[in-house]
Amino acid sequence: MVAAMKVRHVLAGAAVVIAAVLIVNWQAIFYRLAVAPQFSSERVEVPGAYYRYVYKFVHDGSEDMVFDTVVACKTRDTGSKATGPSILNGLTPNLYAQRTRAGHAVLVVSPDVCSWARRGWDGVRREGFLPVVLWFEDADDLSSGLAYVSAQAYAGPNSRLKFVSSKIGPATREEWLAWRTGKDKRPANVVKQDWVRPGLGFGREARARYFEFWPGRKYFVDACHGYIRLKIAEADRAKFHKFWPAHRPRFWMPKGGDGNKAFWAFVQDDVKYVGAVPGEKYLRDFWFGPYEYFAVSDLAGEYGVVLRSNHRDYPGEYFPVMRHDQPPLVTPETGRADHRIWNVVAEGGRNDGYLYCQSAPRSKEERTYYQGDRRGGPIRLSVDEEPVFADPLSRGSITYFVEQDTHLWTRSRVLPIPNGRIE
Numbered sequence: 001m002v003a004a005m006k007v008r009h010v011l012a013g014a015a016v017v018i019a020a021v022l023i024v025n026w027q028a029i030f031y032r033l034a035v036a037p038q039f040s041s042e043r044v045e046v047p048g049a050y051y052r053y054v055y056k057f058v059h060d061g062s063e064d065m066v067f068d069t070v071v072a073c074k075t076r077d078t079g080s081k082a083t084g085p086s087i088l089n090g091l092t093p094n095l096y097a098q099r100t101r102a103g104h105a106v107l108v109v110s111p112d113v114c115s116w117a118r119r120g121w122d123g124v125r126r127e128g129f130l131p132v133v134l135w136f137e138d139a140d141d142l143s144s145g146l147a148y149v150s151a152q153a154y155a156g157p158n159s160r161l162k163f164v165s166s167k168i169g170p171a172t173r174e175e176w177l178a179w180r181t182g183k184d185k186r187p188a189n190v191v192k193q194d195w196v197r198p199g200l201g202f203g204r205e206a207r208a209r210y211f212e213f214w215p216g217r218k219y220f221v222d223a224c225h226g227y228i229r230l231k232i233a234e235a236d237r238a239k240f241h242k243f244w245p246a247h248r249p250r251f252w253m254p255k256g257g258d259g260n261k262a263f264w265a266f267v268q269d270d271v272k273y274v275g276a277v278p279g280e281k282y283l284r285d286f287w288f289g290p291y292e293y294f295a296v297s298d299l300a301g302e303y304g305v306v307l308r309s310n311h312r313d314y315p316g317e318y319f320p321v322m323r324h325d326q327p328p329l330v331t332p333e334t335g336r337a338d339h340r341i342w343n344v345v346a347e348g349g350r351n352d353g354y355l356y357c358q359s360a361p362r363s364k365e366e367r368t369y370y371q372g373d374r375r376g377g378p379i380r381l382s383v384d385e386e387p388v389f390a391d392p393l394s395r396g397s398i399t400y401f402v403e404q405d406t407h408l409w410t411r412s413r414v415l416p417i418p419n420g421r422i423e
Helices: 002-039 114-119 151-155 173-181 204-211 234-242 261-269 364-371
Strands: 044-059 063-077 087-092 095-099 105-109 133-136 144-148 161-170 223-232 272-274 280-282 317-323 340-344 354-358 379-383 400-403 407-414
Touching: 044 105, 044 114, 044 173, 063 095, 063 105, 063 114, 063 173, 151 161, 151 317, 223 234, 261 400, 354 407
Parallel strands: 317 354, 340 379
Antiparallel strands: 044 063, 044 161, 063 087, 095 105, 105 133, 133 144, 144 354, 223 272, 223 317, 223 354, 223 407, 272 280, 317 340, 400 407
């Protein structure tokens, strides 16, 4: 009798366990069949497409430089039904740099026009395209350089380059293979894959090499920084007086700096500005990418061409900012100082059209080496060494500051490395 009761208890317990397992498994099966398809990511490889760009420059007045490059687009759709489509374009090559006779380097960023390469080029203007170009003092040290982001950069007194022409259009896989295997027929690419942040398709070893740090190591540039100077519409200048500190500094931020939400709303919604294109517009109506404005351009891409629409125009002057809290300018002394030093190098307007490119700390070891235990100290911003008055000093990135009551300066940044690989 007792044995029979024990058997019944065991069987009952087993039944409970089996039922629980079946419930859990049914929940998993139901999730896979009914729920997961709504949220799961899908990776779909889209057939490759190809295009060719031909850029011509003159360096230092006498050296012709031609970039005749065929680019392969490898596209992956990694979207989900929950978040919508997410298209990632991998460009090969994504960067191409040539060494000059004097040992400098000129780099062009491949434009992301893969959608045109796939869909066709009918009706697309393919000449007059102004690419984003980086100039480096030393071809063997690409840790800092200048980005040419407007036509004025080539026309200015400090320019080392003259922009001659550009053309962009379709190519075939055969043309890309011929270009890729014909390294002896074209200038060597100064950029090496190990220098650039690994994108999709790179393994752990490549990422480990990229983030490895030792004192004195120099990295490839990660971002290009600067400010855009916009002229305030004449009728709106008096509106700034309520924010302007009483001693009327030339360059200034309002009380509270970037934390003054009322000022943020004011400069975006209550004031009009005059850009490079005639007419007065609100801040939201300007396109702040590093693009030259072409009134009849309809080639919609990144890294060099304007996104044409009726309400976005090329803005004002671009000026580079040198950040002494990041490599290669940072040192253990400046990194551990009480303040971070940012200096806009306008040179009285002669540097119009440029952004300053530098790298950023890539690992905890590197940040500790340069900064110790300090993180995000207040910023001392200046323009040609003239301080920008702020009370208190900003601890975050400074988005806006004002020049008297005549100009608004707004931050600009370019990430010059599109997804892809060097070769």
